[in-house]
Amino acid sequence: MDSLLPEERELAMKVFGEEMQVSEFAKSKNESRTTVSSRKQRVLEKLLNIIPLGSRLEMVFSIFRATTTYCGSIHV
Numbered sequence: 001m002d003s004l005l006p007e008e009r010e011l012a013m014k015v016f017g018e019e020m021q022v023s024e025f026a027k028s029k030n031e032s033r034t035t036v037s038s039r040k041q042r043v044l045e046k047l048l049n050i051i052p053l054g055s056r057l058e059m060v061f062s063i064f065r066a067t068t069t070y071c072g073s074i075h076v
Contacts, residue, residue, distance in 0.1 A: 003050055007039075011025065011039055022037050
C-alpha cells in the first residue's frame with residue numbers, strides 16, 4: 001500500500017476494503033463513475049504487481065465470494 005498515492009490508497013480502502021460500490025465512491029467525490037472505475041482498475045493493477053502470488057489468489061477468491069450471489073446450489 002505504500003506505493004499507492006494517497007487518493008489511490010483511499011480508493012483501495014473504500015472500494016476494496018469496505019466493499020463500497022464504485023458509484024457510491026464517485027458520488028462522494030463528485031466524480032463520474034467511469035473515472036473512478038478507471039482509477040480502480042489502475043490501483044488494482046498496481047496492487048497485483050506488488051502483492052505475492054499466494055496473497056493475490058486469496059484476494060481474488062475473497063472478492064469473488066463477496067460479489068457472487070448463490071441461490072441454494074444454483075449459481076445465479
